[in-house]
Amino acid sequence: MKNSRIPTFTLSIDWEDFGQLLCRDHCSLVTRPLKTIDRQTNIILDTLSQTNQKATFFILGMLAQYRPDLVKKIASQGHEIAMHGQHHINMRSLNKADAYRDLSDSYKLITDIIGAPVYGYRAPYFSIDESNLYVLEILSELGLIYDSSIFPIKLKRYGIANFDTNDQLYHLPNGRSLVELPLTVIDWNRKKIPVAGGGYMRLFPKFYLDRVFRELNDRQQNVMLYLHPYEFDTRHINCRENYPAGTSYSKTKTFLTNMRWNLFRSSIRPKINALLQSYNFITCLKKAEHVKTRTHSPTVLGCPQ
Numbered sequence: 677m678k679n680s681r682i683p684t685f686t687l688s689i690d691w692e693d694f695g696q697l698l699c700r701d702h703c704s705l706v707t708r709p710l711k712t713i714d715r716q717t718n719i720i721l722d723t724l725s726q727t728n729q730k731a732t733f734f735i736l737g738m739l740a741q742y743r744p745d746l747v748k749k750i751a752s753q754g755h756e757i758a759m760h761g762q763h764h765i766n767m768r769s770l771n772k773a774d775a776y777r778d779l780s781d782s783y784k785l786i787t788d789i790i791g792a793p794v795y796g797y798r799a800p801y802f803s804i805d806e807s808n809l810y811v812l813e814i815l816s817e818l819g820l821i822y823d824s825s826i827f828p829i830k831l832k833r834y835g836i837a838n839f840d841t842n843d844q845l846y847h848l849p850n851g852r853s854l855v856e857l858p859l860t861v862i863d864w865n866r867k868k869i870p871v872a873g874g875g876y877m878r879l880f881p882k883f884y885l886d887r888v889f890r891e892l893n894d895r896q897q898n899v900m901l902y903l904h905p906y907e908f909d910t911r912h913i914n915c916r917e918n919y920p921a922g923t924s925y926s927k928t929k930t931f932l933t934n935m936r937w938n939l940f941r942s943s944i945r946p947k948i949n950a951l952l953q954s955y956n957f958i959t960c961l962k963k964a965e966h967v968k969t970r971t972h973s974p975t976v977l978g979c980p981q
């Protein structure tokens with residue numbers, strides 16, 4: 677039984693394989709995932725089991741097609757299975773028909789693996805903004821209840837300026853509705869910045885994360901923690917080892933990629949463990965269902981074509 681006085685936040689894992697993403701980006705190849713995905717997934721599941729927490733796993737299709745056994749293992753431990761698309765493509769680079777294909781392919785693959793529907797989606801690279809809000813309509817047509825892809829600030833690569841930071845049920849132009857669970861941002865020197873995942877979690881010390889998470893909770897703002905399997909693995913990553921045999925590569929580029937993937941990465945796991953022990957966490961689906969039941973009239977969302 678969880679303590680109801682402790683703040684409750686939302687916990688999500690973007691389940692993807694570092695080696696597959698690297699080969700796709702640098703060699704335009706979809707390769708088998710690395711064996712490290714077993715170790716990383718087991719570390720996540722053990723950590724969640726030891727802290728009695730449940731998470732949403734946004735499953736990447738091109739990893740699931742090689743490792744359906746791991747998807748079933750995650751589902752069997754009571755965690756929510758949701759979608760992270762099929763090929764980890766920036767959704768803004770696809771037209772509407774190709775976006776539909778990517779989403780419907782991954783929906784079919786993942787629901788076939790677990791033998792049950794899925795209800796949520798997170799776009800690769802948080803790539804839903806003003807230019808492709810029709811992705812939300814596609815999700816609603818596939819029967820999904822929520823999306824968690826929008827950063828409510830405009831950054832170089834993603835986000836929508838002044839998007840509502842609250843979890844909301846939106847009425848869409850196709851007549852359906854969808855809950856949006858935006859990513860968490862905080863006020864920093866009169867600017868808004870992300871805080872609850874990625875490089876930001878690496879940089880901020882635990883005491884600071886505690887302080888801002890509690891402040892957000894006091895203002896009735898949710899914290900959406902987003903994590904990746906490789907962040908639970910403290911071993912050094914050398915991306916060169918992940919290229920297929922015979923691949924040519926630039927030494928400088930490889931050095932910079934290694935630096936980006938390894939810098940402060942080992943600091944994340946102790947912080948995650950401490951956060952999991954300090955707060956209650958629920959899945960995105962539970963959060964979305966709560967938003968749906970408390971909403972009497974959905975907010976109307978514009979949908980430029």
Ligand SMILES: [Zn+2]
Pocket residue numbers: 690692760764800801
């Ligand atoms: Zn991703």
